[in-house]
Amino acid sequence: MNDLLQTRMFKLLFEPTQEVTNEEMQNAYGEFIEQISSVSNGNDYSATYRILTATRIEIASLETTLLYGQGEKCA
Numbered sequence: 774m775n776d777l778l779q780t781r782m783f784k785l786l787f788e789p790t791q792e793v794t795n796e797e798m799q800n801a802y803g804e805f806i807e808q809i810s811s812v813s814n815g816n817d818y819s820a821t822y823r824i825l826t827a828t829r830i831e832i833a834s835l836e837t838t839l840l841y842g843q844g845e846k847c848a
Contacts, residue, residue: 777828
């Protein structure tokens, strides 16, 4: 399982019903960066690459989900 996807930052991003403060998101992001650092310290570069790629895909998916329906049709 991708431990990066289990971080508090993703939990905050995927749960739109709660109010999140700027400080709380900054702390969650800091923890996310620490987790990336610990994943990157391994010697298995192919595993690290797969983990980071899967995380990037999840972030891109989240971005499109958040933006879905916010745009309006052009005239």
